[in-house]
Amino acid sequence: MAYVSGQKQTSLWRTTRQILLGVIVLVCLTLFVLWRIDSPRVERLRMTLADAALPSMEWTTRPAARFTNMLQDFQSYVRVYEQNEELRRELQTMSGWREAALQLEQRNARLRALNNVQLSPRATFITGEIMADSAGPFSRSGLLNVGAGNGVTDGSAALDGLGLVGRISGVGEETSRVIFLTDINSRVPVVIQGSGQRAILTGDNTDAPLIDFVEDTARVRPGDRVVTSGDGGVLPADVLAGQVIVAANGQLRLRLAADYDRLRFVRILNHRPQPTIHRPGGLIADEPFFFAEEPE
Amino acid sequence: MIRWAVRIAMLILAGFGCILLSAIPLQPGAPQWPMPDLLFALCCYWVLRRPGSAPLIVVFALGLAADMLLMRPVGIGALTLVLATEVLRGQSRHLREVPFVVEWAMVAALISMGVAMQAVLIWISLGSPPTVGQLGRYAAGTMLSYPLVALICGGLLGLRHRGNGKLTYSTYLGEG
Known part of the structure; x- marks a missing residue:
């Protein structure tokens, strides 16, 4: 008797499991589609979670990172x-x-x-430490231990001492995410100095991002300096990104100026874009004034 | 019952440990080799040994947390993890008699299918998936990490197959 009821219970359990699995698959796909369509909102959710998890990360990742750094330092002692x-x-x-x-x-x-x-007023900067990195092939980004509470804003430029590292994408209260120039989703408008041509710096998860949309590649020489153009108003202009190199297949790529090999501290520029004028001044009063009741 | 709860808590802790381990910024700028998906290996191993104490919802939550914290595409990492563990859960009874190498091969096949599925989903949604070489290295790293995870789980946490022939009614129920 007990066996029969157990059997029933299992089949019921199996059905609920299958429904649960279906729901979970649906939730996953919905989240993915949501992330693809409305990335900022899902990223905000992600940063909230990172905010909650970072304190525990700090406890584990900091000693581990320090240990590997010590190992690297020790190696360098050998050839001091x-x-x-x-x-x-x-x-x-x-x-x-x-x-x-x-x-x-x-x-x-x-x-x-x-x-x-x-x-223009000098940009101020905030320095943060990379606490965690994205450890897969899908993105190249890092989690910083400074956030909105420290004055980091979305879209700010992140630099190390030498050059552009990336851009802030996603800000939590105490954490922010920096997406590196090498990330597959990174697109940065740049100017190639020397010929003065504009181009787009396209990351592709390799160590040297691609310089794309160059008008006349013949006029670009290897070694030309590449700086941000400031187009689009997200990043400030004239931040050094790196130097042009030519790959074996003739593609223009960028040797990054920032020292990506030993990236730990990152400066975040608090750049306030110049106010742009896109409507006439306020000398002429707004139309409704004439038709509205006269102010007392 | 208490043992069961403790096992689940252990899975959650170990899973979170895997996420933290992956998040350590060893070379954040220029990683030579992508960090293997340790959580995937852990969940596969766990589901094959103790299907009962790796509930679907916990695996899903761990996968989603990893997606969020490791800045991977949201949702599809959790999806592949859940699907792979469900396949293994269905096969767990057969896979307990086979040698470890066969089990490893099965998990490796699931890993490569999972990575391929993620890339295809990104591609379908008009995103730009990583190159085949990068994905291959990622999958290979995860495959190689599986025996390591198995060694640590089996040795340190004492998570091995229950003895053969001791399949009692209660363990059968427990295994769902």
């Missing part, structure tokens, strides 16, 4: 002598450059003073 020599040589050439830069800066300042140039 060669490095020292190398650094000394570099320092020598650098000091020459430093002198040149100082002179140029002074000259620039003098010329600017003569011209009465109005400079």
